[in-house]
Amino acid sequence: MELRNQRILITGGAGLIGSQLAKRLADANEIRIVDDLSNGIADSLPDEVEVVEGDITDESVVADVVTEDVDAVFHLAADKYVNTDRPREQMEVNETMTYNLLERMDEVGVDNILFTSSSTVYGEAPRPTPEDYAPLEPISVYGVTKLAEEGLLSVYAHSHDFTVWNFRFANIVGPRYGAGVIPDFVYKLTQDPESLTILGDGRQEKSYMHVDDCVDAMCHVVEHATGSMNTFNLGTRTTTSVTRIADIVSEEMDVDPEYEYTGGDRGWTGDVPKMRLSIEKLAALGWEPSLSSDESVRQGVRDVLSDPENEPHLSV
Structure with missing residues (x-):
């Protein structure tokens, strides 16, 4: 079409x-x-x-x-x-x-x-x-x-x-992104730049x-x-851990919080702790992502921080 x-x-x-x-x-x-x-x-x-x-x-x-x-x-x-x-x-x-x-x-x-x-x-x-x-x-x-x-x-x-x-x-991450780990971390660190609570053990790793x-x-x-x-x-060919997301958010906000983990191998019941999709079928159709998973997270953080309309919609 x-x-x-x-x-x-x-x-x-x-x-x-x-x-x-x-x-x-x-x-x-x-x-x-x-x-x-x-x-x-x-x-x-x-x-x-x-x-x-x-x-x-x-x-x-x-x-x-x-x-x-x-x-x-x-x-x-x-x-x-x-x-x-x-x-x-x-x-x-x-x-x-x-x-x-x-x-x-x-x-x-x-x-x-x-x-x-x-x-x-x-x-x-x-x-x-x-x-x-x-x-x-x-x-x-x-x-x-x-x-x-x-x-x-x-x-x-x-x-x-x-x-x-x-x-x-x-x-999927980007501007006006009102729910999920990135706005959650941004909101928490805006409220308290000294500490950050991370659900699970931080080793959950997704694309x-x-x-x-x-x-x-x-x-x-x-x-x-x-x-x-x-x-x-x-998706992308790479993955990013929750702790790495916290690192990227902290770097972009220029803060250095202590991390506190709630424990366990996942953030909540029903959370899939490890996820990476094969994109070979997509690649065979002639398309590849321009950003890796880490790069996507970093750009997503910048999108949230640069958009003044995001703050009222940030997830807690």
Whole structure:
């Protein structure tokens, strides 16, 4: 699919990835965004983008935004908290949003959908993890929701003639990044530069990808992958430990805190302590990340520190 002269609906388009994707596509396409703005920031979007404030668990909202003139839906909206204390609600919300979209798309003849899944569908898998790894055994409800949504997308790809681009993300970092380890550390060190509490033992080690690379990879896959169900890992070839993230944040803030660890091999129940995705399939399609995991983290820290709009949204 050529990303030019298209009418594209982005769900969750005011969030970290959605807003950057909208900026990337707005010059050459007509972009409509639907977002309930519970986490997104509408003023981060280009002026020419149409923004609809709404919750796509509501079928009437979906009917209003998924119209016959839409060429593709880029579905980024989700309850994204891996350590949620509302697991049933998260399951119901994520599945309802995706099913509402697919039903409405089928009804009006829109058959292209991009979906943002997650590395959490793999659970604690051998590394680097390829897209065809099995069995998929997620250890968090969030991972279960993403796997269930992938199943729905597969049905529509194989039984309703949809084209699906399904992306399993590493950890994505960048500006206006309101939740996660980087803003958490920045917030804590802003409050107390002398000490920093780190969940787990600090040896959790994962792949971090900057949002600019993420958006570039997504667009490359959409323009070059032509199957009915196109599943791709998005990440880097390297990983970064939580302690190393603390070091990078401290360096960028010019502080030297004492680290205090809560202990254990993971930050919370359902946390996958080690994650690195294989990106060989992505590389075979002609794309490589421009930043390593460490470089992505450092740029993510700089993004958070340089954006005055971040402070009210920092995770505690």
